[in-house]
Amino acid sequence: MARPSERAAEADRADVKEDRVARFMRSALAILGETGRTDFTVLEVVERSKTSLRSFYQHFSTKDELLLALIDTIMTESTARWRTDTDTLPGPTALRALIERIAQPATSSTQDSINRGLTFYNDHLAESLPREYARVLAPLHQLIADILRRGIAEGTFRADVEVATTTVLIMQSLLGAMRLRSLGVELNGSPISAAHIYEFCVRGLRNPA
The missing domain is CATH 1.10.10 (Arc Repressor Mutant, subunit A)
Incomplete structure (x- = not known):
């Protein structure tokens, strides 16, 4: 001892x-x-x-490890706040609120620079440190999965939704749309908004009954 x-x-x-x-x-x-x-x-x-x-x-060992640790800290702290904000909401409302919080514009030029830099670096980390990067995204993945299960239990989401796969697809759709947000303006004249992302993600989840 x-x-x-x-x-x-x-x-x-x-x-x-x-x-x-x-x-x-x-x-x-x-x-x-x-x-x-x-x-x-x-x-x-x-x-x-x-x-x-x-x-x-x-x-x-490398700069990648430093940036991974930085993203890990940001993701852990942010996901904890998002969970607090959404834990008492019904499934669809919680999903909308989560998407709105993740996609909300930066409040300063400094924050915008940080967001842009880390958002585009995510692709590099996914290739160079895939296992470690997956661990960093795990809290957000778990939060989305919990929201889906809540919506299924409430009957607002379809009972046959495959939670594990759908969670990954929603997370990737959200993060990918944020990376390509500027293309919305170039291709169709308007930026991709949180409402657009939500409608895209929830369309296949709604219970028709």
Whole structure:
């Protein structure tokens, strides 16, 4: 059994590690907010965080791992808020509310830059770190699945909906529509809205009875 002094030392080391990881993620987020791009280098992150390359590579093997950790944090925190907002709503209303929250426009130019940078980087992470990226998306996947099951139990969604597959299709439709939102203006003269995405996703779910 570890002595109190040893436990305290371990806690201090954990705090230092957590602080450095947070500094790296804050630095990456600041660069994203300024540029809207993810082609910055590890050295830029290190310089911004006022640490060292050695310290960076003690926590992350690559820049991809850093950005994955950043997206993981954002997704976990956001999904927790979305679940709080939708847990007491009927299935269709909850699905609409979730889509509206995910698709809502950025409230500042900095947030818009962060959203654009991370949204387009998702495709790269899906290819370079597919298993880890799937883990990051798991909370959102679970939330959508829970909403579908609620709608089925209420009778507002069809009883024969295959929840696992439909959940993936809805999530991919939502995230894909956000990446291609600007094409709506170019192709049909109007942007793709949350209402459009919701109607597309819910059309095959409604119980005709």
